[in-house]
Amino acid sequence: xxxxMVFLALAAGAIALALAVKGLVMLVGLPCPFCRHGKTxxxxxxxxxxxxxxxxxxxxxEHRTPNVKCVFVCLGCKTVFDDFSGELRSMESNWCKVCNxxxxxxxxxxxxxxxxxxxxxxxxxxxEGSGFRFLMPPVDARLLDRCRYGHGVG
Ligand SMILES: [Zn+2]
Ligand SMILES: [Zn+2]
Numbered sequence: 001x002x003x004x005m006v007f008l009a010l011a012a013g014a015i016a017l018a019l020a021v022k023g024l025v026m027l028v029g030l031p032c033p034f035c036r037h038g039k040t041x042x043x044x045x046x047x048x049x050x051x052x053x054x055x056x057x058x059x060x061x062e063h064r065t066p067n068v069k070c071v072f073v074c075l076g077c078k079t080v081f082d083d084f085s086g087e088l089r090s091m092e093s094n095w096c097k098v099c100n101x102x103x104x105x106x107x108x109x110x111x112x113x114x115x116x117x118x119x120x121x122x123x124x125x126x127x128e129g130s131g132f133r134f135l136m137p138p139v140d141a142r143l144l145d146r147c148r149y150g151h152g153v154g
Contacts, residue, residue, distance in 0.1 A: 037076020
């Protein structure tokens with residue numbers, strides 16, 4: 001009987017910890033994989049002008065409004081990880097904005113990032129208007145509005 005109670009207490013503790021970690025990630029963001037800056041910042045915590053210029057990129061280049069709850073920004077190297085970016089643990093893979101399949105090796109030094117399912121190419125580029133770096137699809141690509149599988153953070 002005691003063992004069962006200990007087990008239940010441990011299980012409850014583990015769940016509470018998992019929820020706390022997830023809450024913390026939402027609050028403080030994840031470490032940036034591209035620089036030594038400690039963490040990424042949740043979109044909602046950015047300054048108004050930063051928010052405005054990031055949204056401008058999505059409007060101009062991707063013709064969509066991202067799910068901002070899943071947008072994280074590294075202010076160290078000014079990189080935006082959007083709602084199609086990676087899973088919690090690895091921001092080096094992304095979800096294709098055209099076919100929603102996983103795109104691997106989305107590292108900065110890979111200059112031929114390509115979705116193996118639909119052939120869409122991506123490139124880490126700095127958007128002139130905002131000064132932030134995005135994983136950009138071609139400007140004429142027909143993109144999905146939202147990441148279908150919800151694998152992004154949140
Ligand atoms: Zn960074
Ligand atoms: Zn694709």
